[in-house]
Amino acid sequence: MSENSQTVTVIGAGTIGIAWSALFAVNQHSVRLFDVRKGFESDTIAPLRRMIGQLTDEVDVALGRISFHGSLEVALEGATVVQENGPENPGFKQNIFAEVEAIADKDALLISSTSGIPPANIGEKMQNPARVLIGHPLNPPHLMPLVEVCGTESVDEALIDRVNAFYQSNARVPVRLHKPVAGFVVNRLQMAMLREAIHLVGEGVVDIDGIDKVVLNSVGVRLASIGPMLACHFGGGAGGIREMVEKIVGSLFAAMDLPPVDSRTLDLLEAQAAKHYPLDRLGEFAAVRDRRQAAALDVQHKNPLPQMA
């Protein structure tokens, strides 16, 4: 089976389901979009056209690869991939995955876009719960490259490989999580920062526009250029991430009442940094960082936000 031009059943024509459909169709896949809402096709076409138009000029060609179905059985005909986007409700997902398992091809990839329900929970009513896979995007999935990928503890790694290949065929960047955690990685990182931001607003340190100004003019530009771990590794100079954590991060964590970094984790950080970001090659990373940061600031200047009060 080729990873290109698959038949993909998209379950749920909400914002996420429509965005996935646009993305998959633009990337040569046949999309079978299912929703229980009567006549959903008529109000789905306009947002579909708009999202497809953000990806390609050939809107009609891509739109022609999408069909609309009110019957799950019909929607699943010939599907090699299923991407589910129903309500964030364990009961709903358990039922629909059991139904899909009973109808779909036994080799089809069964993927949920859930942002928080663990795969084992979703699979509770299935014959084989280990078939449940997570492909969690950041909204909107046709524009944001990230897809967080994981399965249950007993997932077959060959399935993960196929999921990764499928998302890569859609120009996405899949990141494998070794275990599911509530909110997965991206929302946990966002929530951790948001919690501190809300706390600072609540304490009267700064207003919400001040928070946004701070981030846009500093750490946001940095995080669009290098991730937080490489940034931390840079912060330690010649001593890398270990020095940064021991000399600076540790005291800031203490001042903020955050738990300290234990020595086992510090060893892990140092070993992984040595592998992915060797200290003797950090100059190459720094050069890319500087170019990216300058260009990201330029993007802001050329596209100003509306000015309010």
Place this chain on the structure above:
Amino acid sequence: MSENSQTVTVIGAGTIGIAWSALFAVNQHSVRLFDVRKGFESDTIAPLRRMIGQLTDEVDVALGRISFHGSLEVALEGATVVQENGPENPGFKQNIFAEVEAIADKDALLISSTSGIPPANIGEKMQNPARVLIGHPLNPPHLMPLVEVCGTESVDEALIDRVNAFYQSNARVPVRLHKPVAGFVVNRLQMAMLREAIHLVGEGVVDIDGIDKVVLNSVGVRLASIGPMLACHFGGGAGGIREMVEKIVGSLFAAMDLPPVDSRTLDLLEAQAAKHYPLDRLGEFAAVRDRRQAAALDVQHKNPLPQMA
């Protein structure tokens, strides 16, 4: 007194002091760089030239605006602004600010780049501790626009206005903090995210390169385009930030054992969002966000990071 072409004494020729000197000189100010290290001029010229070269082609012109001094008294001659970048050591800062106060013009702005020592602490040995101002950059200050600005509780707001005007004359974006907090805002936000990232690596959910990949392909791009508060406001759809916190953020905070958002803070968030990001104008913000995000992703693609293991 014009806010342009001031005489600025920069104390400390470390990385931050050199970067400030480059920035101030390129922006037409006369810079008097002071350090106690004998002959520091000789090994300061090369990094100064490099940083100036990142801002302008006329390196020699800007370099000509910088003089080098081993005597604090001479360095402070004619200064209307002092930017201190000594070691992050309260004793050092207390002594040098007392010295500076005794020598400098009584109207000079006395600013510390400290990333964590409260202004009242820095001023402990001064006649008038309320003169201590904070101008905290994110490294490197000649490239990152943000400067966090604050003073002691009894600071004269006219001084804050002058500090803001000075940084604006250097093409920086000053953000006024209403009270000093440990780490100020930018480091607290970074540390909150970093703590969660380190925790996830320690738990084996994902490796450090996975964390960076997640951020670069999603939230980093978002935070270079809109800040975290506007992103949260968008997340709530027609209900804005209140709906987002009540429906989604609250349950994620609970799942992560983060404290809930109290109703007083929620009211504050809603009122500030209504003022800075009115719901009926969010479409204008969304259009800029989308353009910025697409361009920021393009910047990444055109400037790939080195690929390791």
